[in-house]
Amino acid sequence: MKNRRLSCLKSARRIVVKVGSNVLTRDNSLNLEVVYAISRQISHLIDSGLEVILVSSGAVAAGLKRMGLSRRPDALPMRQAVAAVGQARLIMAYERAFEEYDRKVAQILLTGDGLNQRKRYLNARHTLHSLLSCHIIPIINENDTVSVEEIKFGDNDNLSAIIALLVNADLLINLTDIDGLYDKDPRTATDARLIPFVDTIRRDIEQFASSIPGTLGTGGMLSKIRAARKVNTAGIPMIIAQGSQPDILLKLFAGEEYGTFFIPKSHKLTNRKCWIGFTAKPKGEVRIDDGAVRAILRKGKSILPIGITQVEGEFGVGAPVELKNGTGQVLGIGLVNYSATDIRRIMGVHTSDIRARLGENPYDEVIHRDNLTITAEEAG
Ligand SMILES: Nc1ncnc2c1ncn2[C@@H]1O[C@H](COP(=O)(O)OP(=O)(O)O)[C@@H](O)[C@H]1O
């Protein structure tokens, strides 16, 4: 495991670094020392040949003091106003800090529905690639000012995972206010122990982590584990480490063992499969029987009408849908070749009977393997 970690770090060329609010904050306002320390380390990493994309939280935290507030407001419009004020301060701080190293930065604010659609997802990818090719450091945050619940990424742990998939990163580093994942919530358990390596993120690993964040964070350790599961499934490793540890990024790349290393699956998913599985928003669900579950998980097959037992929701041709087994466990996400109405008419029948039911037979598969991303653990 140590060798795997070292070889992932040594071979990494493009990395995403996420910094949490609690790392960037002191006494309820932006901690400029940390902003400078992180900017300096990222500049060194770029000097050594790496491409770095920064996902930075801290807009709300940076806006609080500026607006004379002592804690996050409960009302959403007020939080959005605080974020609008704070984002300006945050990016100004990075702009100044990176200037010390002759580096240019770019601000990118994203909303979840901006990346749900394949076309916009590809546009965002082109923009990021262009910035990297011009040696500019993209600094990404959720566009909190316009983000309401339905279109949110949820938190920046998730956003950083989506970005790592989007740019096909070699590594995602999540810098937080604790030195890694513990086997219990260290705030409540004095005997909690640090886990240096996580091989497979099973349910028990999720249970270690609390979803309750620190004072200024969102999502807690649980959202970091979910982010790790996403990127690991796509073949990208992730490290959780403490952002306040001096020179933490440089130490990690020097091979020093800090934090928790989440070991990825050995094969990388294509960018298209990453989008289908982890960014597209499902419009409905399709349940399949045990035979179809075996066919897709063990034999890499497509979904045929015969294995489908139930359809939920109304969706059209090409929509992303969740694929579930008989007990409702999500197995993956796929793009359908038929509308929900037509799937209801052909479910349970042989492929040869599709024409009799629909008057045409444009596809044998309801979800072709090429348009299906398996996210369930059993998929190996
Ligand atoms: N099993 C665990 N291991 C480590 N930290 C945990 C665990 N469960 C909960 N936490 C808490 O999660 C917090 C980090 O989450 P969060 O506040 O959302 O950070 P950030 O602002 O960096 O995103 C830590 O301060 C820690 O107390």
Ligand SMILES: N[C@@H](CCC(=O)OP(=O)(O)O)C(=O)O
């Ligand atoms: N977009 C918000 C941060 C949201 C978030 O996920 O925060 P954190 O858990 O500290 O990474 C902000 O800039 O304040």
